[in-house]
Amino acid sequence: MTAFRPTPRLSTATFPNPSSLPRARPKGVAANVVIPGIVVAASVYVVISYIKSQLSHESSTIDKMFAQKNTPAVEESRRRSLLIETEGDPRRTPYNILNWK
Incomplete structure (x- = not known):
């Protein structure tokens, strides 16, 4: 049986410096502004x-x-119970603006 030998440490010189590697940079205004905007x-x-x-x-x-x-009888009952003549129609309040047509 052979004795255990750890692998030697690799020095940082064997790996390239990431800042020295060439980068693909898009050129021009279209690639930097127009495409992300679109x-x-x-x-x-x-x-x-x-x-x-x-x-x-x-x-x-x-x-x-x-x-x-919405039958006429239901509308009349709603008109009486909600006091539409005195209080106004609650279906036309600013809170129900999405329902306005």
Whole structure:
């Protein structure tokens, strides 16, 4: 059996200095400003479009549900119980601005 011999330490001279290695740098304004700007704008547009489509879908679903409940008798009962003539319609408050059409 042979005796255990640890491997010799490698000196730092055997590895290249990372700062001395050539780097691939994009050149020009397009690569530094325009492309990231386009990516950000496209991402924002996609997110806003998705949210808008989801709100539209939910709004139409809820409108269909409430259309079944909005009979003249229900509206009259709501008008009496919510005091719409004196207090105003709560569906038209600034808190419900998304519901305004």
